[in-house]
Amino acid sequence: MFFRPTFRLVPDGTGFHFMRGRYAGLIVSAILSISSVVLFFYPGLNLGIDFKGGIVMEIHTPAPADFNGIRAALTAAGLHEPGVQRFGAPDQVAIRIEAQKTEAATQTAVATVTAAVEKAQPGSRIERTDAVGASVSSELFIDGMMALGLSLLMILVYIWFRFEWQFAVGAVVTLILDVTKAIGFLALTRFDFDLVMVGAILTIIGYSTNDKVVVYDRMRENLRKYKSMPLRELIDLSINETLNRTLGTSMTLFLAALPLALWGGSALSGFAWVMMFGIVVGTSSSIFIAAPILLFLGEKQLRREAKPLPPENASPRKPA
Amino acid sequence: MMYFSRLKTALVIGACLLGALLCVPNIASAPAAWLPWRTIHLGLDLRGGSYLLLEVDMSTVIKERLDSLADATRQALRTAKIDRYVVTPQADQNRLLVRLGDASQVSAARTAISPLGVNASGTNDLDFTDLGDGQLAATLSPVGLKTRATAAVEQSIEIVRRRIDETGVVDPLISRQGDSRIIVQLPGVEDPNRIKQLLGQTARMTFRLTDENANVGSPVPPPGVDFLPMENSPGQKIAVRRRVEVDGANLTDARAGQNSQTGEWVVNFTFDSIGTRRFADISTKNVNHPFAIVLDDKVISAPVIREPITGGRGQISGRFDARSATDLSLLLRAGALPAPLTVVEQRSVGPELGADSIRAGAIALTAGLLLVMAYMGVFYGLFGWFANIALIVNLVMMLAVLSLFEATLTLPGMAGILLTLGMAVDANILINERIREEAHNGRTPLNAMETGFRKAFATIIDSNMTAFLAHVMLFFFGAGPVRGFAVTITVGIVTSLFTATMVARLMMVRWYTSHRPAVLPV
Numbered sequence: 001m002f003f004r005p006t007f008r009l010v011p012d013g014t015g016f017h018f019m020r021g022r023y024a025g026l027i028v029s030a031i032l033s034i035s036s037v038v039l040f041f042y043p044g045l046n047l048g049i050d051f052k053g054g055i056v057m058e059i060h061t062p063a064p065a066d067f068n069g070i071r072a073a074l075t076a077a078g079l080h081e082p083g084v085q086r087f088g089a090p091d092q093v094a095i096r097i098e099a100q101k102t103e104a105a106t107q108t109a110v111a112t113v114t115a116a117v118e119k120a121q122p123g124s125r126i127e128r129t130d131a132v133g134a135s136v137s138s139e140l141f142i143d144g145m146m147a148l149g150l151s152l153l154m155i156l157v158y159i160w161f162r163f164e165w166q167f168a169v170g171a172v173v174t175l176i177l178d179v180t181k182a183i184g185f186l187a188l189t190r191f192d193f194d195l196v197m198v199g200a201i202l203t204i205i206g207y208s209t210n211d212k213v214v215v216y217d218r219m220r221e222n223l224r225k226y227k228s229m230p231l232r233e234l235i236d237l238s239i240n241e242t243l244n245r246t247l248g249t250s251m252t253l254f255l256a257a258l259p260l261a262l263w264g265g266s267a268l269s270g271f272a273w274v275m276m277f278g279i280v281v282g283t284s285s286s287i288f289i290a291a292p293i294l295l296f297l298g299e300k301q302l303r304r305e306a307k308p309l310p311p312e313n314a315s316p317r318k319p320a
Numbered sequence: 321m322m323y324f325s326r327l328k329t330a331l332v333i334g335a336c337l338l339g340a341l342l343c344v345p346n347i348a349s350a351p352a353a354w355l356p357w358r359t360i361h362l363g364l365d366l367r368g369g370s371y372l373l374l375e376v377d378m379s380t381v382i383k384e385r386l387d388s389l390a391d392a393t394r395q396a397l398r399t400a401k402i403d404r405y406v407v408t409p410q411a412d413q414n415r416l417l418v419r420l421g422d423a424s425q426v427s428a429a430r431t432a433i434s435p436l437g438v439n440a441s442g443t444n445d446l447d448f449t450d451l452g453d454g455q456l457a458a459t460l461s462p463v464g465l466k467t468r469a470t471a472a473v474e475q476s477i478e479i480v481r482r483r484i485d486e487t488g489v490v491d492p493l494i495s496r497q498g499d500s501r502i503i504v505q506l507p508g509v510e511d512p513n514r515i516k517q518l519l520g521q522t523a524r525m526t527f528r529l530t531d532e533n534a535n536v537g538s539p540v541p542p543p544g545v546d547f548l549p550m551e552n553s554p555g556q557k558i559a560v561r562r563r564v565e566v567d568g569a570n571l572t573d574a575r576a577g578q579n580s581q582t583g584e585w586v587v588n589f590t591f592d593s594i595g596t597r598r599f600a601d602i603s604t605k606n607v608n609h610p611f612a613i614v615l616d617d618k619v620i621s622a623p624v625i626r627e628p629i630t631g632g633r634g635q636i637s638g639r640f641d642a643r644s645a646t647d648l649s650l651l652l653r654a655g656a657l658p659a660p661l662t663v664v665e666q667r668s669v670g671p672e673l674g675a676d677s678i679r680a681g682a683i684a685l686t687a688g689l690l691l692v693m694a695y696m697g698v699f700y701g702l703f704g705w706f707a708n709i710a711l712i713v714n715l716v717m718m719l720a721v722l723s724l725f726e727a728t729l730t731l732p733g734m735a736g737i738l739l740t741l742g743m744a745v746d747a748n749i750l751i752n753e754r755i756r757e758e759a760h761n762g763r764t765p766l767n768a769m770e771t772g773f774r775k776a777f778a779t780i781i782d783s784n785m786t787a788f789l790a791h792v793m794l795f796f797f798g799a800g801p802v803r804g805f806a807v808t809i810t811v812g813i814v815t816s817l818f819t820a821t822m823v824a825r826l827m828m829v830r831w832y833t834s835h836r837p838a839v840l841p842v
Contacts, residue, residue, distance in 0.1 A: 006701070128669050155789060206791060214783055248699065256688040
């Protein structure tokens with residue numbers, strides 16, 4: 001363990017024929033993405049208050065919380081459909097109030113909740129108050145979407161500059177498929193979709209691109225090295241050669257996110273679960289989506305644009 | 321790639337030591353005041369406190385500008401001997417409509433009004449349109465509006481700062497956001513209710529005369545008079561003249577105190593020289609008549625003037641208690657806001673929840689680090705442990721850069737650090753896999769390391785660049801704590817490039833030159 005590697009994730013020189021599964025991969029991906037889009041509209045994302053506006057308060061009651069009492073007090077105070085939930089320990093309560101019509105009404109509602117809780121369970125301590133007005137939440141939403149859209153665009157441009165356009169198209173199409181799945185996962189798990197989740201999706205985009213770039217990099221290198229190898233074999237070879245790295249990096253990132261999901265507290269565990277889902281999706285899409293797209297975009301074009309490397313780099317190694 | 325000159329070695333080690341040095345301020349206090357002692361700040365979500373986003377009500381700013389412009393216009397038209405006119409402020413169209421009885425006087429009116437639009441920087445804020453039929457519209461230009469808005473926000477920030485400073489909150493952070501918003505960060509303030517109340521009043525105080533002949537019961541007040549409610553008995557109204565005799569801006573001081581005879585809470589105030597003169601003047605002329613002290617369109621009290629007040633000192637009594645007297649004196653000292661402020665976003669976190677978050681973050685961070693290190697050790701052996709040392713160095717370097725920028729560490733920021741640690745070893749994995757591959761291709765150990773580093777390097781740059789770009793976007797478009805996430809991750813990507821390629825490589829080269837192994841442990 002301290003000198004030689006103890007294990008290998010994947011033995012060397014594997015010869016999996018990934019491209020045989022290209023249709024299966026694309027079909028599974030398409031089904032998942034389409035159902036994610038359906039989930040996006042029904043039941044839809046559970047928008048957090050960053051994007052929806054409203055009030056979320058976390059309250060620590062002196063004794064085990066009297067949920068019905070608090071709910072009754074809030075309704076009596078004139079608040080419409082207050083959400084009162086247990087949140088961790090039995091003396092921790094999360095209260096959600098939907099967005100009010102005006103900013104001033106939102107602020108009044110905060111005061112109303114405080115007073116109602118004090119009446120229902122005297123001695124309660126308010127641990128957290130988040131109150132977001134309607135104008136701010138719509139701006140935050142637009143900004144969040146801008147961040148997502150622009151980063152996809154930047155990645156497209158970057159890959160286009162560094163590789164041929166086929167790679168850029170392959171990467172961005174795959175990324176869009178990845179993102180829709182992450183959104184489907186969000187809709188399914190009912191995690192709050194808020195700014196932190198936009199951060200998670202961006203990280204997934206960043207990681208997934210990173211993964212594709214590494215595989216593409218190897219394909220580009222092999223395109224120059226093996227000039228007569230059919231593209232399908234060449235793609236398989238490149239994926240097999242980078243398999244240990246692809247899976248290895250997913251593992252380390254997964255291991256880093258796992259403790260966050262388990263012990264990161266309410267604010268971060270949703271974020272970490274989405275991350276972990278994204279890592280699995282991103283890794284498999286590098287193999288089963290991004291590579292087949294390249295295969296479909298065509299051998300002729302890629303070969304023509306790939307320039308040969310100087311001879312000393314040509315390795316005598318035969319494809320596995 | 322496999323050769324490190326003495327200088328280069330010294331530079332790499334020096335950078336690592338500098339990183340460690342820059343982290344010191346976070347754990348120790350400054351030994352001397354002149355030392356640049358930069359630390360990472362804890363975000364409000366970790367240390368507890370409140371974040372308020374305030375919106376300056378621009379419609380009030382425009383309305384007030386138009387109202388004062390209307391007064392000045394009437395005056396100017398009178399001076400220009402134009403006698404038949406109606407001046408109407410139209411706030412929804414940002415303009416003033418002047419209807420003249422004599423249509424031939426339009427250009428004369430225009431010449432008379434035009435100088436009123438000249439602002440401090442010498443440009444004219446008014447655009448004139450002749451609507452025909454003796455109607456002239458004076459519209460506030462967009463540039464002029466923007467200047468007004470900027471001035472209003474700047475002035476509001478100043479007043480907000482003064483009011484908050486008076487409450488004794490430590491280290492408040494007040495800054496501008498966009499065209500009409502103000503961010504207020506209050507560390508340690510768990511319940512910002514009092515501050516919200518203090519900021520929720522414009523606190524414009526005026527001293528005006530009352531109209532004793534007006535019938536408060538009549539539906540429309542006489543010209544130049546307002547029916548204003550009494551602060552302490554909302555049902556009761558008082559007829560107050562619109563003309564402001566003395567403005568609260570002419571106060572130099574205001575203190576809460578108790579009346580020595582009645583023991584009642586009062587606010588004692590002092591006028592500046594202009595205020596003193598004016599107040600002496602009106603109080604001399606109006607002995608035995610009441611005057612009204614008006615705060616934000618509510619009458620606090622309307623005492624009868626018993627004798628001329630010439631000393632420039634006065635006392636407001638209006639059924640105060642200790643708290644309301646203190647608050648009023650605070651508001652008067654700090655000055656009036658140019659326009660009302662509305663809280664559009666509030667985020668408050670109690671200190672206990674903040675401490676819980678720090679604990680949760682620290683546990684996750686430690687566990688994540690250990691898991692990643694164990695993985696690297698098991699799957700990459702010696703080179704994996706080199707990568708692990710580089711990983712620790714990376715953590716130190718990240719903290720160093722964050723301290724240098726005096727960045728704010730938030731809870732998502734801690735998640736960013738953790739994810740960076742998971743991502744940073746990617747460079748080492750790429751390098752190790754490549755070296756292994758090259759060694760299997762029959763290269764000598766030195767040659768395999770050399771080629772492995774060189775070939776992996778281009779891939780590392782490409783793959784990190786894309787992640788970097790994505791998070792820079794998040795930094796520009798994200799708000800609040802999530803920006804902390806973008807900051808830690810972008811900083812981490814940059815430092816990991818250094819540690820994974822330079823620090824880990826230095827260790828591998830040192831190890832190789834001292835052992836000269838025939839086979840690499842890959």
